[in-house]
Amino acid sequence: MDMGLTPQERTFRCPGCNEVTETGRTTCLHCGRSIGTEEAERGANLSDALASAHSEASNLRNLTMTTLPVFGLSLLPAFGMLTRLFGYAAFVMWISVPFFLLRWFKRHRQLGDHPELKDAKRNLGIGAAVWGLTAIGYLALLVLLLGVMYAAWRSGVR
Numbered sequence: 001m002d003m004g005l006t007p008q009e010r011t012f013r014c015p016g017c018n019e020v021t022e023t024g025r026t027t028c029l030h031c032g033r034s035i036g037t038e039e040a041e042r043g044a045n046l047s048d049a050l051a052s053a054h055s056e057a058s059n060l061r062n063l064t065m066t067t068l069p070v071f072g073l074s075l076l077p078a079f080g081m082l083t084r085l086f087g088y089a090a091f092v093m094w095i096s097v098p099f100f101l102l103r104w105f106k107r108h109r110q111l112g113d114h115p116e117l118k119d120a121k122r123n124l125g126i127g128a129a130v131w132g133l134t135a136i137g138y139l140a141l142l143v144l145l146l147g148v149m150y151a152a153w154r155s156g157v158r
C-alpha cells in the first residue's frame with residue numbers, strides 16, 4: 001500500500017526558494033524550479049547533517065545542565081551512600097563533555113559556518129559555560145581537600 005511518501009523520501013531545502021521539499025520530486029512544489037536527483041541527494045544529505053548537528057548540540061547542553069544538580073546533590077552528605085553515587089555520576093558526566101564537544105566539531109566540520117547552525121552553536125556555548133562552572137566547583141573542592149590534607153599533615157608533624 002502506497003501512502004504517498006515512500007520511506008526513502010527525504011526532505012531538503014530547495015536551492016531556488018529555500019522551502020522544504022522532498023527528494024522524490026523533479027520540481028519544487030513551492031517555486032516550480034526543476035530539481036536534479038543529485039542536487040536533491042546533496043540537499044538531503046546537508047539537511048540530515050544539520051539535523052544531527054542540532055540534536056547532538058542540544059544533547060550536549062542537556063548533559064551539562066544535568067551535571068550541575070547532580071554535582072550539587074553529591075555535596076549533600078545527608079544522602080549517605082547516594083551522595084557518593086551522585087559524586088561518581090557527576091564526575092563521569094563532567095569528564096565526558098569535552099569528548100562530546102570535540103566529537104561534534106570533528107563530525108560537523110564540513111558544515112563550516114552554515115547559518116542554520118546558529119542555534120546549535122549557542123547550545124554548545126551554553127554547554128561549555130555550564131561545564132566551566134562545574135569545573136570551578138571541582139577546583140574549589142580540590143583546594144578544600146588539599147587544605148584539609150595539609151592541616152592533617154601539619155598536626156601530624158608536631
Ligand SMILES: [Zn+2]
Binds near residue numbers: 018032033
Ligand atoms: Zn523552490
